[in-house]
Amino acid sequence: MNAxxxxxxxxxxxxxxxxxxxxxxxxxxxxxxWYFLTGKLYSLLPWKKTAWTCAGFPIELLLGLDIFPLHPxxxxxxxxxxxxxxxxxxxxxxxxxxxxxxSYCKTNIGAVDTGAPLKHGGxxxxxxxxxxxxxxxxxxxxxxxxxxxxxxxxxxxxxPKIVSGTxxxxxxxxxxxxxxxxxxxxxxxKKHTGKKPDIDRMIKAAEQSERxxxxxxxxxEYRKHVPSPYGMAETSASFxxxxxxxxxxxxxxxxxxILGDIKQRADxxxxxxxxxxxxxxxxxxxxxWYRMRFMYDLARYGAVVVYEPYTFSFAPSKPVNLxxxxxxxxxxxxxxxxxxxxxxxxxxxxxxxxxxxxxxDGVILHENLSCRPSSTGMIDLKNALQQECDIPxxxxxxxxxxxxxxxxxxxxxxxxxxxxxxxxRKTHSPSxxxx
Amino acid sequence: xxxxxxxxxxxxxxxxxxxxxVIAAAGFAPYKILGDVRASNDPADRYLPAFFCPAARxxxxxxxxRSGQWAGIVVAQGCNATNRHYDVWKRHVPxxxxxxxxxxxKDDDAxxxxxxxxxxxxxxxxxxxxxxxxxxxxxxxxxxxxxRLKERLRVFAGLRAExxxxxxxxxxxxxxxxxxxxxxxxxxxxxxxxxxxxxxxxPGDKVKVLLTGSDVTYPELMxxxxxxxxxxxxxxxxxxxxxxxxxxxxxxxxxxxxxRYYLSIPKPATKVGLRQRLAYLEGALAQSGIKAVISQNLxxxxxxxxxxxLVNNALKSRGYRxxxxxxxxxxxxxxxxATRLAAFAEMG
Numbered sequence: 001m002n003a004x005x006x007x008x009x010x011x012x013x014x015x016x017x018x019x020x021x022x023x024x025x026x027x028x029x030x031x032x033x034w035y036f037l038t039g040k041l042y043s044l045l046p047w048k049k050t051a052w053t054c055a056g057f058p059i060e061l062l063l064g065l066d067i068f069p070l071h072p073x074x075x076x077x078x079x080x081x082x083x084x085x086x087x088x089x090x091x092x093x094x095x096x097x098x099x100x101x102x103s104y105c106k107t108n109i110g111a112v113d114t115g116a117p118l119k120h121g122g123x124x125x126x127x128x129x130x131x132x133x134x135x136x137x138x139x140x141x142x143x144x145x146x147x148x149x150x151x152x153x154x155x156x157x158x159x160p161k162i163v164s165g166t167x168x169x170x171x172x173x174x175x176x177x178x179x180x181x182x183x184x185x186x187x188x189x190k191k192h193t194g195k196k197p198d199i200d201r202m203i204k205a206a207e208q209s210e211r212x213x214x215x216x217x218x219x220x221e222y223r224k225h226v227p228s229p230y231g232m233a234e235t236s237a238s239f240x241x242x243x244x245x246x247x248x249x250x251x252x253x254x255x256x257x258i259l260g261d262i263k264q265r266a267d268x269x270x271x272x273x274x275x276x277x278x279x280x281x282x283x284x285x286x287x288x289w290y291r292m293r294f295m296y297d298l299a300r301y302g303a304v305v306v307y308e309p310y311t312f313s314f315a316p317s318k319p320v321n322l323x324x325x326x327x328x329x330x331x332x333x334x335x336x337x338x339x340x341x342x343x344x345x346x347x348x349x350x351x352x353x354x355x356x357x358x359x360x361d362g363v364i365l366h367e368n369l370s371c372r373p374s375s376t377g378m379i380d381l382k383n384a385l386q387q388e389c390d391i392p393x394x395x396x397x398x399x400x401x402x403x404x405x406x407x408x409x410x411x412x413x414x415x416x417x418x419x420x421x422x423x424x425r426k427t428h429s430p431s432x433x434x435x
Numbered sequence: 436x437x438x439x440x441x442x443x444x445x446x447x448x449x450x451x452x453x454x455x456x457v458i459a460a461a462g463f464a465p466y467k468i469l470g471d472v473r474a475s476n477d478p479a480d481r482y483l484p485a486f487f488c489p490a491a492r493x494x495x496x497x498x499x500x501r502s503g504q505w506a507g508i509v510v511a512q513g514c515n516a517t518n519r520h521y522d523v524w525k526r527h528v529p530x531x532x533x534x535x536x537x538x539x540x541k542d543d544d545a546x547x548x549x550x551x552x553x554x555x556x557x558x559x560x561x562x563x564x565x566x567x568x569x570x571x572x573x574x575x576x577x578x579x580x581x582x583r584l585k586e587r588l589r590v591f592a593g594l595r596a597e598x599x600x601x602x603x604x605x606x607x608x609x610x611x612x613x614x615x616x617x618x619x620x621x622x623x624x625x626x627x628x629x630x631x632x633x634x635x636x637x638p639g640d641k642v643k644v645l646l647t648g649s650d651v652t653y654p655e656l657m658x659x660x661x662x663x664x665x666x667x668x669x670x671x672x673x674x675x676x677x678x679x680x681x682x683x684x685x686x687x688x689x690x691x692x693x694x695r696y697y698l699s700i701p702k703p704a705t706k707v708g709l710r711q712r713l714a715y716l717e718g719a720l721a722q723s724g725i726k727a728v729i730s731q732n733l734x735x736x737x738x739x740x741x742x743x744x745l746v747n748n749a750l751k752s753r754g755y756r757x758x759x760x761x762x763x764x765x766x767x768x769x770x771x772x773a774t775r776l777a778a779f780a781e782m783g
Contacts, residue, residue: 096744098761100486100735133540137515137705140540141741144709148745156707158540160549161518164525166535173552174537180545344522372487372737376519379482380526397484 017299019233020272022265024257031241031250036118042068043124049193050126052143055243056134056338057157058331060209060318061182063247064202065195071244072123072146076107079121080289080401088114088121089402103370103401105142112146125150128192130185132157134335136373153192157181162336164345171336178332179325199324205247206327210318212246215255217315222262223306224358227271228280229262232305233295234272236287242314271304278302279422280359282351284381285366285374286310286400297412301419307358309350313340344377348384355389362422367397369405392421444532444561445505447494447524449513450650450703451673452538454554454693456683459617460569460577461561463506467613469674470494472653472766482523488735489764490652491516498528507532507564509557514705514738532564541707542698550694558690574689578696580617581683587624588612588679591631596643596668596723599634602657605667609674610652637666642780643725645669647716648743648759649733655766656731663776665729669719671712676719677701704738712742713749720755729779730759756782 042048050068053059062069079085088110089103095113097106107121116122129152131143140156147154158181160174186197216239223230238258241251271277281298283305288294295305316337319330342350354360363385367375382393394414399405444463446453455465470493479495502508508530510521521535537553539546558569591608594600608627612620637643644660646667651657651674660667670676683696702712720728730747732739740761747757758779762772 096747096759098732098740098743101737101740105741137738138741140707141704141738144707145741145745148709156540158546158549158707160537161512161521161535163518163535164522170556173556177539177545177549177552180548184543184545344526367484369486372735373515373519375484376487376515377522379484380523397486 017273017276017296019231019296019299020265020270020274021234022230022258022261024254024261025234025238027254027257028238028240031245031248031254034248034250035241035245039068039070039124040118043070043126049128049195050124052123052126052129052131052146052152054131054135054139054143055314056132056139056159056335056341057130058335059245060202060205060247061185061197061331062130063205064197064199065186065189065193066198066201067128067189067193067195069244070123070126072108072142073104074240074244075111075118075121075123076104076401077289078119079107079111079116080403081292082120083290083403084116084120085290085401086403088116100369102136102138102142103399105138105145107401108142108146112150126152128153128155128189130155130157132159132335134159134338135341136371138371153188155185155188157185157335159335162343164343166343171333174336175329175332178335179328182328182332203320203327206318207320208249208252209246210320212242212252212255213315213318215252215259216242216312217317219255219259219262220307220312220315222259222266225266225271226280226359227269227274227277228304228306229265229271230258231272231295231299232283232287232308232311233292233299235308235311236292236295239311239314242311246314246318273299273302273304276302277304279304279361279419281305282354282358282360282363283308283366284310284351284363284378285368286371287366288398288403288406289401290403291406294411298415301415303362303419303422305364307354307360309339309354313338341373344380347377348381348388351381351385352389355385355391360389360391361425362392362394362418364418365393365395366400367395369397369399370401390425392418392425394418443505444507444509445498445502446509446511447498447517447520448511448673449491449517450705451677451700452513452697452705453509453511453536454557454697455613455617456574456577456581456693457554457557457561457569458509459580460574461558461565461567463561463565464616465613466505468494468497468508469610469614469652470497472655472764482527483520486735488516488733488737490650490733490736491520493764495520495524495528498524498530502528502530505530507534507561509534509536511536512538513703532560534560538697546698547691547694550698551690554690554694571689574693575685578683578689578692579685580621582685584612584617584621584624585679585682587621587628591624591628592676592679594628594631595666597637598631599636599638600631600666602661602665602667603654604631606651606654606657606674609678612678613674640664641666642727643668643723644727644729645671645716645720645723645725646675646729646731647671647746648729648731649736649739649762650674651731653766656762656769659769659773660729660776663773664780665727665776667729669723669725671701671703671715671719673703677703680715704742709742709745713746716746716750717753720750726755727779728755728757729776730757732759732761734761734763 091110092106458465
């Protein structure tokens with residue numbers, strides 16, 4: 001499958017490995033700095049307004065209202081990367097929150113209750129809180145709790161669920177319901193912040209957002225190259241602008257730079273594991289933020305994650321030049337059509353296409369203890385991919401932000417077995433699934 | 436297949452979101468799938484991980500075993516179990532008719548319009564699939580029958596605080612109300628009212644409590660609460676007061692009446708409205724003079740687990756004694772639960 005001649009997989013887990021990062025990877029600090037400083041400024045200046053919001057929410061709407069988005073989820077990942085999430089989660093559990101609840105939510109509850117600083121996942125009190133059930137019910141349950149605790153007005157977008165087999169006419173009806181809520185939201189914002197929608201500003205944000213998304217989609221096109229010039233070890237950090245600042249110039253500049261690096265690398269036939277890319281993987285689910293080294297652990301086997309629906313989900317095609325009402329309808333359509341929360345039929349078709357397009361050798365499904373919606377249907381997804389694509393699929397049960405769920409020895413053992421199956425398939429033996 | 440079995444349309448409902456009246460108006464018996472706590476969840480566990488709601492897995496287990504007896508199944512949006520498991524059911528539960536009924540999270544004007552459109556979609560799907568007609572008049576009659584049943588349940592439930600009615604007896608009648616054809620259920624409720632009315636007064640050795648949290652679907656849990664010395668005289672459960680607290684308006688468009696009814700019932704944790712949920716609990720406590728609350732959360736039932744901290748702290752701050760427990764899905768005696776209940780009882 002691979003154009004290059006890879007070396008055999010290194011089965012020694014302690015073997016040194018070098019993953020080539022992009023020359024401009026470090027430039028991520030500039031949009032991050034811009035985001036955190038601007039957020040701080042908006043929180044301090046009384047005439048500026050901020051909102052907590054979540055994945056799946058159209059940030060461009062907030063930007064069009066001159067409201068700065070703050071992301072508790074993103075700050076939860078910061079806490080995990082800084083090895084603070086366990087402490088904050090346990091604090092939330094000491095307040096009575098169940099061990100079985102979302103670890104992002106508990107990290108945020110712990111951070112707010114202990115007054116954690118920004119660098120440890122802390123976040124400022126917003127002027128309003130807005131969220132949607134697009135991805136999960138946890139978002140609005142979590143934000144409802146925090147809105148009550150912080151005494152901040154809450155707006156919830158109710159996003160109807162598009163289950164397998166939903167027809168287009170029904171979806172159009174759902175969109176109408178969503179658009180009605182946009183107008184309710186504008187009323188809510190005006191009531192609580194005095195801000196009104198600025199159509200020009202909103203359109204500009206949408207255009208910049210589409211530019212950012214288009215760059216990300218182009219980056220994904222280059223990930224199809226063999227060897228892949230860009231892996232999940234890096235995308236898990238670099239997609240940050242897509243999540244928190246999709247309509248902002250600073251993120252675009254960063255994406256333009258890394259795309260330039262990727263193009264150059266691809267033109268030279270180089271990859272993130274030049275000469276050693278043996279297995280091309282797809283990873284479904286949220287990564288283990290407290291243990292990003294996992295991606296580098298995979299590299300020891302010559303494995304590179306070249307496609308992950310999670311980061312791709314943040315780069316849908318955004319509406320431009322559609323007019324006001326049609327733009328709102330398209331925003332609603334996009335909110336209901338996120339790859340991360342596709343229904344099972346669509347998810348299987350989507351995975352099969354990605355496996356073909358990206359020449360995937362194996363799929364890792366993260367059955368996330370903190371994300372039951374994403375974990376639903378994974379058994380069927382696994383079975384369908386194994387049967388219809390004839391590739392190994394591994395389900396790993398773990399957690400995105402709670403390091404207590406990560407068992408290194410167990411996961412290493414399962415990864416070794418998975419790598420053996422991929423290797424056997426490459427040598428024409430029939431593949432067998434792992435549970 | 437026996438004809439009477441084919442007259443049932445079963446439904447998977449995480450709360451009280453499923454408009455049974457539409458099924459009844461179409462000439463079918465609505466049947467709420469509750470699962471069987473005494474049966475292993477192994478059949479559903481082939482498709483759903485063990486860290487998912489065990490009640491939802493049990494409900495799927497029942498559907499896998501019994502769907503051949505039902506004319507069809509409707510899944511009503513309630514929580515992430517219903518909306519995500521639908522796809523899994525679609526692949527594995529054999530049924531000639533499977534319909535997804537979306538319900539809104541909120542209760543504002545946009546939500547009412549959305550609920551109405553979903554009611555029309557459900558009616559249309561049933562009419563087309565089964566070649567039946569559901570007129571406004573038929574739906575209005577079904578709404579009236581539903582109100583009659585709810586009225587009888589209110590009378591029955593009111594006896595909890597006055598008579599010697601066990602927790603099991605209350606839940607058993609609630610289960611019949613949602614699983615039997617409505618006319619038959621009304622007869623059962625009336626019989627239960629007669630029986631309980633002739634009982635002695637509320638036992639002096641029992642403590643009156645309000646029960647809140649995850650839905651209770653099996654009587655063994657109610658027995659355990661009874662055995663610890665507590666009688667549930669108020670609740671906000673779906674197999675409880677949420678089902679009969681309000682009535683459907685009988686004037687005006689029956690679809691509009693039904694939409695407004697379902698958005699006005701006591702809030703479950705699966706809907707936006709934490710303050711409204713708390714207000715119902717406080718109202719129930721104030722009306723009944725109850726001082727103690729048992730809040731229980733089924734393992735992996737997320738909506739109630741999220742609510743529990745704020746709701747329970749709010750009730751405690753108003754002077755109520757609150758016990759919160761996380762329970763397993765089991766018909767066997769739950770020793771940790773028994774210990775917690777005993778300690779709560781000792782606190783007076």
